[in-house]
Structure formats: C-alpha cells, structure tokens
Amino acid sequence: MRKRWLLVASAPQVWRESKQRYKLIGFECENCKRPFFVERVICPNCKSRKIREIRLGAEGTVESFTVIFNPPKKFEYHSPYIIGLIKLKKGVKVIGQIVDCLPQEVKVGLEVEVSFRIVSKDEDTGLIMYGYKFRPKIY
C-alpha cells in the first residue's frame, strides 16, 4: 500500500533539478558577487535580479554532521547514514550525505570531495534520483 502524499519524487521535478544536482552548479549575484546555492531570482543580499550560474568545484570541508538513525520511510533501507553540512571552497554551504567512511571517521573540519551517486530510489515509480554526495578526500 502506497501513500501518495509521501515524499514521492516526480519525474518533471527530478529532471528540472538534475543539472544542479549532477554538476553542483551554484549561483552568483552579478551585482554584489554574493555566491549562493539555493536557486533564486532575486539576490538575497542586494535584491538584484542579475544572477548567473557558477561552478562550485568539487572540494569542501565538513562544517557539521549527523548520523540519522530514525530515517523517513524512503531512506529506511540504508539507515543509519551520515549527513553533512558541507562548506564548499566558494564559501557556500550544501547538505549532502557523507559516504565511503564510518561515522567515527567523520570530524568537523574533515576535507571532503564530491562523489556522484544514487541519492534515492522511488519504490513505486522506479524513479532514481542521482546527484552529489561527499566522501573523505582521497590524496
């Protein structure tokens, strides 16, 4: 039995958001140069409408992290999992899972890099959402 009001991904949504998720695209205000990750039509800093896409690079550091033991239904199959608040080199922050390591290996300040992964799968529709996760930087 499937509850339609759960966090079911829609194909148009996954398609619409894929570019930013696949390439870790961010944004920058052309007027005040403020970089940000949440897509907007108005600069949160100077209210300018002139916003352009920027590459954010593949490296960052862990600003904070958590290990989820009580997941939403959709993420039950890979619980517990690590989620980080990652600060990227350009200064913007993103939320993403931290993979390829154990929780006890993660520390605030850990250097990480982007890893392209399956983020979630929808049991009902078969829709797979790919995108960025992070792993400890490999030297």
Next chain:
Amino acid sequence: MAGYGLIRVGEHWNKSLRHLGAEVYLDLVSRVGEVKINKVYVSSLFAAESSHQYLFAPLLADHLGLEHVPATRVEAGDASGGIAVHEAFLSIKSGMFDSVLVIGAEKMTEHVASISTESRAKLLDSKYESPHGLTLAGTYALMMREYMDKYSVPREAFGMFSVEMHKNAVNNPYAQLRFPITLEKYFESPTTADPLKLYDCAPISDGAAALLLTSLDYGKEISDSLVEIKASSAATDNFSIIDRDSILELKSTSKALEEALSEAKVKRRNIDVLEIHDSFTIAAFLSLESLGFSQKGKTHELVLNNYFSKDSDLPVNPGGGLKARGHPMGATGVYQLVESYMQLTGEAGHFQVPDPKNILVQNMGGTGSITAVHILSRIE
C-alpha cells in the same frame, strides 16, 4: 484572551481529528458558555496528510454547529498555533470582529513513526535538504554538533534541561510525559540523530487546544478571567539552513522578540515566565539565546545553576514544555498560550508559578523559518 478548552496531550488512538477539535470546543463552552463567535482559525499541520482532509476548518466549524461562521486553516509548520493566534489577534485589532475562536488540533499517531518522520521532513527545503535524507531532528542535530563544538558545552547541560522539563510535566494534568527522568536515563536513551538522544526530542503527540480571543468590551461581558495580549508578532528567516550565515542564530525569533518588546513596551526584566519552543533541547538553548535571556554559548551555565527551573526568578516552561507536555505540532502554540493564560489567571493548579504578571511565549516553525512571539499580561 477570554477562555480556553484543553485535553491532555497523548496518544489518542480512539479519537479522530474532528473529535479532538470538538472535545476542546465543548471544554471551552463549559467555561464561557455558548458565546458569539465571528470567525474560526484552525491550526493543524497534518490534517491533509494524517487525516486525508483538506478544508478541515469549515469541516470543524460545521461539526461544532457554528453555522455559516467563516473558518480558515493556518499552516505555519509547528508554529501554526502561534501564527493562528497572531492572525486572530489582528482580526480583532482591525475592528472587524469581537470574538474569534482558535482551535489547534493535530494527530501524529495515525501512522507509524517513519511516516511521521517523513511528514516532518517536509518542514525542510524540499529541493536542498529533505531529498538527501535529512530529517527535522537531523537538522537540529547539525546545530547541536556545531554548538557543542564551538562552545565546548558539557553534554549533561542538555540532559539537565530535559530532566527539568520532565519534572515540571509531572504537575501538569495536560502533559503527555508525566514522569521524572534522571540524567542516567537521559544518557542511556538511544540516539535518534547523532548527537541528539531520544530525551533531547519532544515526543510524537496527538492533542487539541482551544482559545477564545475577544475585544476588551466583549470579553468583559462574557468572562471574569481576562488576559491581555500585550504584543503579538511574527517574523521569518532564510528558509534553508544552508542560506544562513550562522546556523546557531534563530533570527526569526530575535526579530519577532524585538518587535514584541517594543509593541508591549516592556523590558526583558519585566518578564516573569518564559514559554519557549523546546522541540529539541538544542532548540531551547538557541531560543533562550536568540530571545536574549542568555548569552551565546553560555546557556549551559544557567541551566546547570537552575536559573530556569520552576522555583527560580525566571521559570522556563513550567508545564513541561514541548519536551514533556508533548508536541502536537499544529496545536502546540495554542497549548503554550493556554497554559500561559492559566498561569496568569491563577488556574494552573499544581504547575502554578506564584503570581506572574507578564509571560513571553515563543512558538517556532521548522528549523526557525518562522516564529510567533506573544507577550501576555494579567489584567489588574
């Protein structure tokens, strides 16, 4: 504020959402009688999800026999209750209405916990946060880790806050978790989202609360126990935590507080009781700091010195707060305001604080995306 209706927060398996709403309405009527009602605001976050019901406000108005009375549902996350009262306050201030009913009603126990977790994850950004498996608890866990890391806060300070809330709830007949806990029990509780433990988190709750707001003139006609809303304010903040300069500042709370103090023309030192949004212990710490009742990174010192306990000069959540009274999301803000009304009219029984004059109530939505602040005063 002219009257209230309440039921105990808990797991009401045998009652539907509309039943909960009707029960608190009847409780209110038993106190103030069948009074005139010009408008109904219903605060319920999950009516559409857990009870499969849109248009819950007109449904409830009909269910209560309030023929043709306009009714609107307010959704502002777990600040729905506070925001509904804010809207009711504005509608009376506008001069349009004399008497407005607010009913908060929520059922969180209709489905298994993982579905409730999924519902609450919708309080996060659906593009940048929840698709990665982040939960509401997980977001506060991120704040807690950064806070503990930045200020070297001893873990037992969070535990002591939880112990204190449970102690207060024992005396509140409307509280869900009316049992004391020890620090040992706190430390033994399982991790929900590291570093958050179970006893850092408010429980999953059903509940409903009703509050009648009136103009002063109409209030005097129908009730001997009036409480003045000296200020009612609301503010928002960057929705996603990734957009905030610091995830340790709740700017919607500090902004709403600032406005409330100036609207009420009172100072912090005139506040006798604080009713704050402690959905998680870290939310309580950050709220106290954002409200300006403790300094950044210093809350643990005050908590460990019993500065906010019920018999102190500044009691926090004398009814047990969200942690132990329970947190029926959309109804929570109405509970906070009703309990504060009871304090100011001397009706709080065993959880009564001696002789309070001014109470400040903070109700926050999601991760602090929105906050409602009320300042309530006894009418001499």
